[in-house]
Amino acid sequence: MTARTHRETRVVGGIGESPIRPDGVPKLRGEFQYAQDLYAEGMLWGSTVRSPHARARIRSIDIAPALAIGGVHAVLTQDDVPGRRLFGLEHPDQPVLADGEVRYWGEPVAIVAAEDRETARRAAEAVTVEYEELEPLTDPEAADAADEVFRRMRIRRGDPQARGSVVVEGYYEVGMQDQAPLGTEAGLAVPDGSGGVDLYATSQFVHVDHQQVVASLGLRSDQVRAHPVGIGGAFGAREDVNLHIHLCLLALYTGRPVKMVYHRDESFTGHVHRHPARMWYRHEVDADGRLVRVEAKILLDGGAYASTTGAVLANACYFSVGPYRCDSVSVDGIGTRTNNPPCGAMRGFGAVQVCFAHESQMDRLAAELGMDPLELRRRNALESGDRMPTTGQRIETPLPTREVIDSLEAMPLLGPDVGERLPGGSGLTTEPVHVRRGIGYALSIKNLGFSEGFDDYAQARVLLGPEGVIVETAAIEVGQGLVNVLAQIARSTLGVSRAAVRHVDTSRIDSAGSTSASRQTQLSGGATHEAARRLRERILSHYGGDDLDDEGVWRGDTLVAPMPEVVAADWQETVTFRHPPTEPPDENGQGTLHADFAVAGHRAVVDVDPELGLLRVLRVDTAQDVGRALNPESVRGQIEGGIMQGVGLAVMEELVIDQGRFRNPTFTDYLLPTILDAPEVEAILIEQDGSWGPFGAKGVGEPPTISSTPAVVAAIRNATGRELSRVPVRPQDIALSETVS
Amino acid sequence: MIVSFRLNGEDTSFRVTHPASLLDVLRDELGAAGSKNACEQGECGSCSVLLDGQLVCSCLVMACDVEGSEVVTVEGIAGEELHPVQKAMNEAGAVQCGFCTPGFVVAAAELFQRNPTPSRGEIEEALAGNICRCTGYGAIIRAFEGLAGREAP
Numbered sequence: 001m002t003a004r005t006h007r008e009t010r011v012v013g014g015i016g017e018s019p020i021r022p023d024g025v026p027k028l029r030g031e032f033q034y035a036q037d038l039y040a041e042g043m044l045w046g047s048t049v050r051s052p053h054a055r056a057r058i059r060s061i062d063i064a065p066a067l068a069i070g071g072v073h074a075v076l077t078q079d080d081v082p083g084r085r086l087f088g089l090e091h092p093d094q095p096v097l098a099d100g101e102v103r104y105w106g107e108p109v110a111i112v113a114a115e116d117r118e119t120a121r122r123a124a125e126a127v128t129v130e131y132e133e134l135e136p137l138t139d140p141e142a143a144d145a146a147d148e149v150f151r152r153m154r155i156r157r158g159d160p161q162a163r164g165s166v167v168v169e170g171y172y173e174v175g176m177q178d179q180a181p182l183g184t185e186a187g188l189a190v191p192d193g194s195g196g197v198d199l200y201a202t203s204q205f206v207h208v209d210h211q212q213v214v215a216s217l218g219l220r221s222d223q224v225r226a227h228p229v230g231i232g233g234a235f236g237a238r239e240d241v242n243l244h245i246h247l248c249l250l251a252l253y254t255g256r257p258v259k260m261v262y263h264r265d266e267s268f269t270g271h272v273h274r275h276p277a278r279m280w281y282r283h284e285v286d287a288d289g290r291l292v293r294v295e296a297k298i299l300l301d302g303g304a305y306a307s308t309t310g311a312v313l314a315n316a317c318y319f320s321v322g323p324y325r326c327d328s329v330s331v332d333g334i335g336t337r338t339n340n341p342p343c344g345a346m347r348g349f350g351a352v353q354v355c356f357a358h359e360s361q362m363d364r365l366a367a368e369l370g371m372d373p374l375e376l377r378r379r380n381a382l383e384s385g386d387r388m389p390t391t392g393q394r395i396e397t398p399l400p401t402r403e404v405i406d407s408l409e410a411m412p413l414l415g416p417d418v419g420e421r422l423p424g425g426s427g428l429t430t431e432p433v434h435v436r437r438g439i440g441y442a443l444s445i446k447n448l449g450f451s452e453g454f455d456d457y458a459q460a461r462v463l464l465g466p467e468g469v470i471v472e473t474a475a476i477e478v479g480q481g482l483v484n485v486l487a488q489i490a491r492s493t494l495g496v497s498r499a500a501v502r503h504v505d506t507s508r509i510d511s512a513g514s515t516s517a518s519r520q521t522q523l524s525g526g527a528t529h530e531a532a533r534r535l536r537e538r539i540l541s542h543y544g545g546d547d548l549d550d551e552g553v554w555r556g557d558t559l560v561a562p563m564p565e566v567v568a569a570d571w572q573e574t575v576t577f578r579h580p581p582t583e584p585p586d587e588n589g590q591g592t593l594h595a596d597f598a599v600a601g602h603r604a605v606v607d608v609d610p611e612l613g614l615l616r617v618l619r620v621d622t623a624q625d626v627g628r629a630l631n632p633e634s635v636r637g638q639i640e641g642g643i644m645q646g647v648g649l650a651v652m653e654e655l656v657i658d659q660g661r662f663r664n665p666t667f668t669d670y671l672l673p674t675i676l677d678a679p680e681v682e683a684i685l686i687e688q689d690g691s692w693g694p695f696g697a698k699g700v701g702e703p704p705t706i707s708s709t710p711a712v713v714a715a716i717r718n719a720t721g722r723e724l725s726r727v728p729v730r731p732q733d734i735a736l737s738e739t740v741s
Numbered sequence: 742m743i744v745s746f747r748l749n750g751e752d753t754s755f756r757v758t759h760p761a762s763l764l765d766v767l768r769d770e771l772g773a774a775g776s777k778n779a780c781e782q783g784e785c786g787s788c789s790v791l792l793d794g795q796l797v798c799s800c801l802v803m804a805c806d807v808e809g810s811e812v813v814t815v816e817g818i819a820g821e822e823l824h825p826v827q828k829a830m831n832e833a834g835a836v837q838c839g840f841c842t843p844g845f846v847v848a849a850a851e852l853f854q855r856n857p858t859p860s861r862g863e864i865e866e867a868l869a870g871n872i873c874r875c876t877g878y879g880a881i882i883r884a885f886e887g888l889a890g891r892e893a894p
Contacts, residue, residue: 020832021834021836023836024831025831027843028819028827028830028831028839028842028843029775029816029818029823030773030775030814030815030816030843030846032839036774036777117769118759180874181838182779182838182841182874183777183779183838183840231838232779232838233837233838233840261778263781264779264781264782426862478838479837479838479875481837636834636880637837637875637877637879640876640877640878640880641837641874641876642877644876644877644878666782667779667780667782667785668780668782668784673878674869674870674871674872675864675865675871675881675882676869678877678879678882681877
């Protein structure tokens with residue numbers, strides 16, 4: 001027992017700080033291992049035979065020509081799937097390999113494994129599939145008429161006869177956006193020699209991959225282990241299974257490790273996309289601008305298989321009014337089944353599409369009323385204690401909509417000056433005299449965490465030992481900085497600075513849930529916080545101490561157990577954290593459906609050359625409801641990155657579909673924002689206590705993407721007077737369309 | 742056919758068995774997986790390397806064409822210590838998923854080698870061939886504005 005003065009030491013790298021991320025140096029040196037970089041002794045390469053038709057009956061598949069190629073070890077079709085032949089995130093409806101009919105362009109028909117990548121590719125080409133082409137169903141409105149739907153949503157709230165004095169009707173469209181994570185789908189499956197398999201593949205949710213692999217391989221749960229691996233971005237594209245079951249099938253069939261990496265063009269068909277949307281809206285307000293009634297019909301095309309269309313559609317409907325009060329709401333949602341490529345999760349998850357529509361409507365209402373667009377929003381601002389306009393749920397956590405509006409209004413409007421960063425680049429394409437500047441605003445609201453009664457939880461284990469504090473988790477780091485923030489939470493809670501995150505496979509810990517829905521900081525962070533809190537209590541109680549810090553356990557000014565003594569014991573706590581329960585909607589879409597909400601607002605400044613249709617997004621300033629910023633630099637990273645994806649949807653990003661086929665599935669033709677397209681961003685983080693996340697934190701990943709798109713379009717409208725009811729806005733929409741009033 | 746060249750300062754050779762890009766050979770045969778394959782058509786810059794000092798996309802270089810050349814990949818940019826561009830990115834929070842990072846490191850190292858104090862416009866011009874999907878470029882710009890001796894806006 002040592003007696004010395006107990007300084008109130010503060011942990012280094014705790015919450016509220018922005019420590020340098022532990023994976024930064026290996027990523028900068030090129031040493032960080034991604035799924036694409038995995039290697040195993042004796043491994044084979046896999047490749048996928050894909051449908052060249054949007055819809056066709058398979059008459060025959062001849063695998064003999066592929067098997068005849070030297071170095072080919074396996075060619076598998078649906079008959080080789082030993083377990084459930086279907087998979088799916090919500091409903092297993094998608095064939096692991098085509099079941100006699102292909103329903104979208106690029107659907108997997110067969111898989112091969114060969115000694116090297118080139119041989120695997122040639123073998124896939126050699127598989128001879130005889131198709132009978134069928135007429136594809138590609139128009140979502142025709143699918144609706146034919147009742148080809150995954151889900152219909154119906155929201156009815158309040159008096160349907162409520163009428164306002166000013167009415168605005170509008171029709172809006174959103175094109176299909178791709179997540180375009182830089183790392184394509186990749187993975188390695190390694191047979192364990194006793195009938196089981198270890199899977200190392202790109203993922204946002206290893207436990208749900210594990211479930212689906214187990215079902216389709218017909219194995220016991222303990223025979224499959226899904227391991228978190230390095231992943232080059234996700235944004236929703238890594239929630240669904242794609243190559244996971246294929247890899248495990250090939251590995252078990254050949255008895256060899258099998259690796260697969262999708263090329264970019266294959267990646268575009270190999271993952272789900274943001275749903276393209278068609279939306280009809282009618283808003284009614286009174287003379288003071290208060291929303292009296294909102295009616296909407298929202299049609300999302302889910303494509304060929306369900307994926308998360310049901311949940312995305314529901315979310316679109318729930319957030320279709322935006323962060324505004326309204327007591328009379330009627331929304332009909334349709335998620336169609338067509339022969340277009342499947343759609344599912346992408347950052348914003350349904351809230352993105354409707355935000356473009358409801359914010360366009362709010363601006364048109366403001367124009368009709370002759371009112372400032374921010375003032376109209378302020379008069380309708382939804383706040384804590386109010387009821388959601390759609391679901392009727394009372395909002396229990398902080399919702400600083402008014403603070404978001406006030407912050408945006410108070411932010412100084414900074415440069416650049418006109419001419420400093422010209423549309424069309426620094427050449428002489430656009431002359432400053434032709435440039436018109438526009439400013440636009442938009443607000444958004446979205447749920448945090450999973451909804452509608454889903455048992456949403458995350459498990460984390462906190463250990464204290466000679467290596468310091470270790471947080472064990474299966475939560476996926478997709479780039480957002482989870483490896484930093486979980487360690488920060490553990491440090492601040494335990495009082496010990498040396499902490500790191502260790503990813504473990506599905507056999508060693510229960511699910512952390514998906515790295516999506518802006519949920520991991522709140523859910524896995526919540527589990528880490530609670531596990532660290534319990535561990536600290538146990539350690540203090542064991543030594544009869546009253547404080548724990550980097551030196552050890554203290555009682556008053558006495559160090560009763562120095563750290564080397566403390567860590568000699570095996571300290572660990574495992575906690576499963578759940579957010580407040582939610583419930584499924586009733587027949588009118590009413591209920592306590594969501595665990596938490598976040599609001600955000602954006603102000604865009606855009607310079608436009610209306611004659612050439614060229615533009616430059618100069619600034620996107622924002623105020624965002626973050627609860628508490630546990631790592632301000634990571635929050636800023638989410639904000640700037642999310643805004644860039646919102647700007648992409650506003651002005652350039654769309655997968656163009658023609659009769660069910662992509663016309664631009666490459667990085668040459670699917671335009672992504674470059675550094676030259678990056679706007680300046682000023683961000684105000686609005687911190688309020690009261691959310692159930694650790695230290696009051698809210699999720700921050702999705703809100704930046706949601707309202708940045710309509711803010712940019714509002715700014716283009718402001719500059720040009722064009723109606724612009726579709727995103728992405730193309731040059732011809734600016735240069736060639738009629739100016740409205 | 743055997744191709745011999747210098748890779749990150751070491752004499753290296755490989756056997757060409759089929760038409761392959763420099764990127765494929767680096768990643769699959771020479772164990773230099775730092776250069777990333779994200780588009781394979783020269784649009785994203787994730788595979789950027791220096792070929793005899795010139796910044797190129799290694800996915801667009803035929804492997805057999807590097808005979809007698811000097812190739813520097815992301816693995817050859819740092820010594821024991823991080824290169825200043827790596828240090829700047831690390832401290833500015835310019836790394837998220839990190840898949841684009843090797844390409845940015847190589848492109849920025851080339852920029853700062855020929856121009857230690859690039860303007861904002863020169864930084865953007867030099868990095869316009871590198872796509873980042875996570876950061877929105879803000880932290881990357883701040884990193885290199887700082888390295889060029891200016892406070893980022």
